Amino acid sequence: MRLFLLSSMIAMILVMVVYFSGSVTSGFEALTKGAERTTVPMSRNGDAAHNEEEVLEGLQSEVETLKGEIGALTERLEYLEGYLAASMKYLRAYELPAKMDFAGEAVPLDRWDLRERLEREFFLSLSDRGQVILWLKRSARYFPYIEAELAKKGLPDDLKYIAVIESSLLPKAYSRARALGIWQIIGSTGRHYGLTITRFWDERRDPQRSTAAALAYLNDLCEQFSSWALALAAYNVGEKRVKLELERQGEQSYYQLALPAETSRYVFRALAAKLILSDPEKYGFHVQKGQLYQQKEADLVEVRVRRRLFVKEIAEASGSFYREIMELNPAIVKDYIPTGSYMIRLPKGAATQFFANNPKLLMRMAHRDQTDSMVQYCVKEGDTLMHIAQRFGVSVNSLKQWNEAARKRYLYPGETLVIYEKGSAP
Numbered sequence: 001m002r003l004f005l006l007s008s009m010i011a012m013i014l015v016m017v018v019y020f021s022g023s024v025t026s027g028f029e030a031l032t033k034g035a036e037r038t039t040v041p042m043s044r045n046g047d048a049a050h051n052e053e054e055v056l057e058g059l060q061s062e063v064e065t066l067k068g069e070i071g072a073l074t075e076r077l078e079y080l081e082g083y084l085a086a087s088m089k090y091l092r093a094y095e096l097p098a099k100m101d102f103a104g105e106a107v108p109l110d111r112w113d114l115r116e117r118l119e120r121e122f123f124l125s126l127s128d129r130g131q132v133i134l135w136l137k138r139s140a141r142y143f144p145y146i147e148a149e150l151a152k153k154g155l156p157d158d159l160k161y162i163a164v165i166e167s168s169l170l171p172k173a174y175s176r177a178r179a180l181g182i183w184q185i186i187g188s189t190g191r192h193y194g195l196t197i198t199r200f201w202d203e204r205r206d207p208q209r210s211t212a213a214a215l216a217y218l219n220d221l222c223e224q225f226s227s228w229a230l231a232l233a234a235y236n237v238g239e240k241r242v243k244l245e246l247e248r249q250g251e252q253s254y255y256q257l258a259l260p261a262e263t264s265r266y267v268f269r270a271l272a273a274k275l276i277l278s279d280p281e282k283y284g285f286h287v288q289k290g291q292l293y294q295q296k297e298a299d300l301v302e303v304r305v306r307r308r309l310f311v312k313e314i315a316e317a318s319g320s321f322y323r324e325i326m327e328l329n330p331a332i333v334k335d336y337i338p339t340g341s342y343m344i345r346l347p348k349g350a351a352t353q354f355f356a357n358n359p360k361l362l363m364r365m366a367h368r369d370q371t372d373s374m375v376q377y378c379v380k381e382g383d384t385l386m387h388i389a390q391r392f393g394v395s396v397n398s399l400k401q402w403n404e405a406a407r408k409r410y411l412y413p414g415e416t417l418v419i420y421e422k423g424s425a426p
Helices: 002-037 046-092 112-127 129-153 157-167 187-192 207-225 228-237 239-249 261-278 311-317 322-328 385-392 396-402
Strands: 100-102 105-107 298-305 340-347 374-378 416-420
Touching: 100 261, 112 129, 112 261, 129 157, 129 207, 129 261, 157 207, 157 261, 187 207, 207 228, 207 239, 228 239, 228 261, 311 322, 322 340, 340 416, 374 385, 385 396, 385 416, 396 416
Parallel strands: none
Antiparallel strands: 100 105, 298 340, 374 416
């Protein structure tokens, strides 16, 4: 498109140059002929000769003006030609590689349609340069942890790019499908993989906790489909839909499946992110190390809440402020956290002050000592409040008092309940 516009501009300028050049020539011819026609004796008609001199001067002035305009247009044309040459060189630097792989699997780019699909995602990503710069800045904050977890689990390093295309590495990103966090995990999947998800505390927004769940899910999908490309498609659209399309179309390769538009683009978006972020300078992105976003250092403390604990109180007790506590703990959804046990991040060095003798805060926290018999129970499929209460020898009302989740209409597998066994309940 850029080349087309530049070519059009140059063509218009050339037409103008030719036009004005022609005007100058016509002006000179008219000047010459006019001079021949109007040469008469001064004695015969002095006023006419005077008028002809004024006309001649006017024509000469117009000629000089046209010469100046032609010179300016010529300079502009030379500039545009140079810019066009530079742009061609710039675009040639964006030529896609002949071969590429993702998660250790070769991508068949020798097929014309696959190369076109990759080019679409690649150039669309490059067109939003501001977004790419933000990818680079945020990746410095989240990639080190994700890369370490991938290596620890023996999973391909390329999977980190899924977090980029899912959320642009924004912990609070939320989709129309109610997926949340940097990995865009839906509620049922998050609970299945051990995340605590309530109206007050949602670990899908916690980059570290959600990374553990997302990697476990991706690994299970790859084992199920024996292909990372199909696993990614299932991560996007669901394993049932991928199974259905494989059976209906009689295909075994992601690259030959007809899938919903978003899923058809999904792997190619990941490929584009890999191309750009693995070698950003090649594509004109230069972000200084000091401009990258770093993970803020924090103290990790455990709090066991027996009543509501407000974020404002956490901030005051740690010498911080409301917004900082919320940013350090994206899993906190509301202004307070209810009964339960939580791992809270505080500003670096604030843990000692936080656990100092603060009566107002301690009213809402359980003392962490040897006599505390609080247990955490992960709700399983088929569990009821009555069944859980009988198992631990407590009442249903006590479960509801201790747990916000128990006061809802339904219990969901994967939710965590805090239970104080007999003799220790507040």
